[in-house]
Amino acid sequence: MVNFEQITPPEDGQPITIEGDELKVPDRPIIPFIRGDGIGSDIWPAAKVVLDAAVQKAYGGRRSIAWMKIYAGDEAVKEYGPGQFLPADTLKAIETFIVAIKGPLTTPVGGGYRSLNVTLRQVLNLYACVRPVRWFKGVPSPVVHPERMNIIIFRENTEDVYAGIEWQQGTAEASEVIEFINQKMGKNIRTDSGVGIKPISITGSKQLVRKAIKHAIAEGRKSVTLMHKGNIMKFTEGAFKDWGYELALEEFRDRVITEAELWDETRAEDGVTPITKPGAFAELRGGRPTGDPGDRIVIKDRIADSMFQQILTRADEYEVVCTLNLNGDYISDAAAAQVGGLGMAPGANIGDFVGLFEATHGTAPKYAGQDKVNPGSLVLSGVMMLNYLGWREAGKLVEDGIGRTIEAKTVTYDLHRLMEGATKVSCSGYAEAIVKNMD
Ligand code: NAP
Numbered sequence: 001m002v003n004f005e006q007i008t009p010p011e012d013g014q015p016i017t018i019e020g021d022e023l024k025v026p027d028r029p030i031i032p033f034i035r036g037d038g039i040g041s042d043i044w045p046a047a048k049v050v051l052d053a054a055v056q057k058a059y060g061g062r063r064s065i066a067w068m069k070i071y072a073g074d075e076a077v078k079e080y081g082p083g084q085f086l087p088a089d090t091l092k093a094i095e096t097f098i099v100a101i102k103g104p105l106t107t108p109v110g111g112g113y114r115s116l117n118v119t120l121r122q123v124l125n126l127y128a129c130v131r132p133v134r135w136f137k138g139v140p141s142p143v144v145h146p147e148r149m150n151i152i153i154f155r156e157n158t159e160d161v162y163a164g165i166e167w168q169q170g171t172a173e174a175s176e177v178i179e180f181i182n183q184k185m186g187k188n189i190r191t192d193s194g195v196g197i198k199p200i201s202i203t204g205s206k207q208l209v210r211k212a213i214k215h216a217i218a219e220g221r222k223s224v225t226l227m228h229k230g231n232i233m234k235f236t237e238g239a240f241k242d243w244g245y246e247l248a249l250e251e252f253r254d255r256v257i258t259e260a261e262l263w264d265e266t267r268a269e270d271g272v273t274p275i276t277k278p279g280a281f282a283e284l285r286g287g288r289p290t291g292d293p294g295d296r297i298v299i300k301d302r303i304a305d306s307m308f309q310q311i312l313t314r315a316d317e318y319e320v321v322c323t324l325n326l327n328g329d330y331i332s333d334a335a336a337a338q339v340g341g342l343g344m345a346p347g348a349n350i351g352d353f354v355g356l357f358e359a360t361h362g363t364a365p366k367y368a369g370q371d372k373v374n375p376g377s378l379v380l381s382g383v384m385m386l387n388y389l390g391w392r393e394a395g396k397l398v399e400d401g402i403g404r405t406i407e408a409k410t411v412t413y414d415l416h417r418l419m420e421g422a423t424k425v426s427c428s429g430y431a432e433a434i435v436k437n438m439d
Helices: 040-059 074-080 088-097 116-123 172-185 202-219 234-251 259-270 278-284 304-313 325-338 376-389 392-407 427-436
Strands: 017-019 022-024 030-034 066-070 099-102 128-134 150-156 223-228 256-258 297-303 320-323 346-350 355-359
Touching: 030 040, 030 088, 040 376, 040 392, 040 427, 066 088, 088 099, 088 116, 099 376, 128 202, 128 325, 128 376, 150 202, 150 325, 202 223, 202 234, 202 297, 202 320, 223 234, 223 304, 223 325, 234 256, 234 297, 256 259, 259 297, 297 304, 304 325, 320 325, 346 376, 355 376, 376 392, 376 427, 392 427
Parallel strands: 030 066, 030 099, 099 355, 150 320, 223 297, 223 320, 256 297
Antiparallel strands: 017 022, 128 150, 128 346, 346 355
């Protein structure tokens, strides 16, 4: 067993292990949790109550979680000493026990500290940021048909303009980079520019698309959409799209069909071969190929700006959306807003095996300790975690419990202020209501 400095794994739990391509989950897995800063002290206990109750209800005591407290953020400083926002113990515990869950963390201001969330993703190589977005009946939404949205976004987590490779305007480094590019590469960057680099690799792109397609297969989803801005950034975003198709056909040929292939089948049905004007044909057929993909997953791509329109006008044509880091950041929040906002949006950062499930909002310090905020984001991240363990029955109980609680208009302050005739409950009161509504 791994040695930790200041934490001790629970003796009555067992570690999750990896066998071949899969996780082997014991009946009482050790799962590390980071409570989180600010409202973490409110939402974590509420989420734990709900998750434990669901597991108990689903498996009648045969399965349970051995929670293991680990530290990050303000709590870590108290426990491990000044400056210790992310102790080595914490990273080691997540790596060792493979599946973990966390509340929000404050990004330390000043002192040269990096965002703890970004550090966790990079150190543990959690290359996929996964965000399911669906609507719960009764949640106020700014669109007419929020029920049409049920997508899961796979956002690349380690590359793109987020890689942190940039130089401030006026520094010697910026001047050197500009000089190199202008003189050696024959470009013409203004000399008073700041400069950032956008690396997109085959490795980063393919490992993400592979994960998205595997998810689509496991969950019976019908399509995977590669979202990119390849019409402008050909060698980065365009390449991401090309590598995505390449991987789909190399590794999943018998399980997928590309949208172009589906168009060919549609045209063949209509006797419109050879193709002369594909655009005109698409318009004629209402923009959708009518060929039958059967149980094959349709791999398609969309330009990023068009995708923002599509999720508003034809959200039900998208299921798994796979995209680069910056696009993913934007589309995740835009999609979440469409179904009622970030307070309910769950997320996870996932690598080859390690999965770190988390609330997507921040620490909302003004509400900390008031037992007031909505624990929905962390609870739904817990649902993702239960599904990741293969404990789907428990995950379903929680989702149903939340659905019924919202339908009964029992909600926390954030939804209460938007819903007529609703009953306002506390953070812990909401958790209790979800548990009651699981049956
Ligand atoms: P925030 O903590 O997400 O809070 C912004 C607002 O969102 C809150 O004032 C509240 O709105 C609403 N909100 C957030 N969580 C809610 C919940 N559970 N229930 C109901 N409403 C909720 O964003 P911030 O104030 O910009 O960031 C505060 C700190 O969090 C910063 O240190 C930031 O770095 C950190 N952060 C961490 C993460 C993470 O750990 N993943 C993510 C984002 C930010 P109302 O005021 O309208 O009620």
